[in-house]
Amino acid sequence: MTAESIEQRIQRAQSLRLKRMIWGFANHACTALAVIGLYLGGFLPMEPVLVFFASSLLCGTLLVLVLQFGINLRFKDPSMTMIQIIWPVIPSLYVMFFVALPQGRILFLLLATGGIMFGALALNRRQMLTIAWLFWLGYLGLVLVLGWLAPERIYWPLEAVTLFAYASVLSIVAYLGSFISELRHQLSIRNRELKHANVELVELATRDSLTSLPNRRTVMEQFEREVARSERQSPGPKALGISVLDIDHFKRINDTFGHQAGDEILRKVSRTIQATIRKGDYVGRIGGEEFLLIFPDTSPDHAVPAAERIRKAVEALRFDELPEGYRVTVSQGVTIHQVGETLQTTFKRADEALYQAKNSGRNQVLAA
Numbered sequence: 001m002t003a004e005s006i007e008q009r010i011q012r013a014q015s016l017r018l019k020r021m022i023w024g025f026a027n028h029a030c031t032a033l034a035v036i037g038l039y040l041g042g043f044l045p046m047e048p049v050l051v052f053f054a055s056s057l058l059c060g061t062l063l064v065l066v067l068q069f070g071i072n073l074r075f076k077d078p079s080m081t082m083i084q085i086i087w088p089v090i091p092s093l094y095v096m097f098f099v100a101l102p103q104g105r106i107l108f109l110l111l112a113t114g115g116i117m118f119g120a121l122a123l124n125r126r127q128m129l130t131i132a133w134l135f136w137l138g139y140l141g142l143v144l145v146l147g148w149l150a151p152e153r154i155y156w157p158l159e160a161v162t163l164f165a166y167a168s169v170l171s172i173v174a175y176l177g178s179f180i181s182e183l184r185h186q187l188s189i190r191n192r193e194l195k196h197a198n199v200e201l202v203e204l205a206t207r208d209s210l211t212s213l214p215n216r217r218t219v220m221e222q223f224e225r226e227v228a229r230s231e232r233q234s235p236g237p238k239a240l241g242i243s244v245l246d247i248d249h250f251k252r253i254n255d256t257f258g259h260q261a262g263d264e265i266l267r268k269v270s271r272t273i274q275a276t277i278r279k280g281d282y283v284g285r286i287g288g289e290e291f292l293l294i295f296p297d298t299s300p301d302h303a304v305p306a307a308e309r310i311r312k313a314v315e316a317l318r319f320d321e322l323p324e325g326y327r328v329t330v331s332q333g334v335t336i337h338q339v340g341e342t343l344q345t346t347f348k349r350a351d352e353a354l355y356q357a358k359n360s361g362r363n364q365v366l367a368a
């Protein structure tokens with residue numbers, strides 16, 4: 001699985017925002033259909049209908065442009081949730097002023113309430129309640145202006161009940177919406193924690209906790225992959241070298257200087273091996289003080305010098321845990337994988353060469 005780059009993540013977020021914006025436009029399109037219906041029914045004159053469509057088109061285009069040019073990325077909320085919920089209400093309020101019948105106005109209240117539900121995708125309770133209050137105050141303002149400029153179109157008892165009902169509905173929608181929003185937020189936190197825990201689990205399953213090197217299973221799997229890769233090479237198989245490395249007299253080190261000193265030596269030797277091998281080579285801890293090194297695309301002439309370089313690097317190490325002049329050394333058995341043989345056969349040959357190296361005085365590399 002490849003990690004997603006920041007650029008790709010931004011692209012993905014932007015296309016999700018565009019999708020949500022289109023849903024918002026669909027909601028506004030329903031309001032537009034209601035406006036057309038009222039016009040066709042003779043409840044609205046032509047002029048406010050035109051203003052409604054012109055302003056809707058302008059706002060919609062502006063929002064799409066802001067998203068297309070990435071201007072929204074500079075905003076505190078790049079999804080522009082508040083803006084997208086509030087803007088459609090302005091042309092709606094304008095049209096409502098001209099609707100002859102009170103029932104006509106109710107349509108807009110219903111449709112605007114649907115728009116608030118978009119807040120459930122991102123807004124917290126305070127923001128949802130703010131929007132609900134703004135909607136309610138917008139409608140109250142409209143009723144007051146109508147009562148002042150066109151009192152014949154306002155029937156106060158009905159408006160008072162409508163305002164009360166609208167406040168109740170808005171409160172419920174705002175509370176439920178913010179509850180959903182909070183659930184989504186918690187879910188995304190849990191998802192992030194799960195991803196993190198997964199990464200840690202993979203680390204635990206594949207790495208050795210003392211040295212942080214790949215563990216036995218991981219290095220053996222890598223060995224298997226490298227064998228398959230080397231045999232697939234064109235024009236013909238490429239040589240694949242391995243070395244089984246073992247720290248000399250490690251039991252004595254443990255017994256004399258303590259287990260903690262032994263652990264520190266294991267860590268330092270591991271770091272040294274890793275720093276000495278070439279890019280593309282691979283090392284893992286396969287047992288207590290035993291390591292497997294893999295040298296892909298390496299001929300026999302190169303595998304032994306590569307192992308020799310590591311032997312010398314370890315021999316040159318100094319350890320605070322050990323007396324001045326005490327040398328930690330390693331022995332290695334090196335071999336080249338022969339096409340067609342099993343991993344076990346290759347490994348056994350290297351292990352036998354290691355055994356020979358141990359028996360011939362240690363601190364040396366033997367090839368088989």
Ligand SMILES: Nc1nc2c(ncn2[C@@H]2O[C@H](COP(=O)(O)OP(=O)(O)OP(=O)(O)O)[C@@H](O)[C@H]2O)c(=O)[nH]1
Nearest residue numbers: 246247248249250251252254259262263288289358
């Ligand atoms: N400190 C420490 N010691 C370990 C760890 N894993 C294995 N050992 C010790 O490594 C020692 C390996 O001893 P042996 O297999 O006898 O090998 P050796 O003493 O290195 O002798 P040669 O390999 O013949 O040179 C044992 O004493 C183990 O307890 C570890 O994680 N930490």
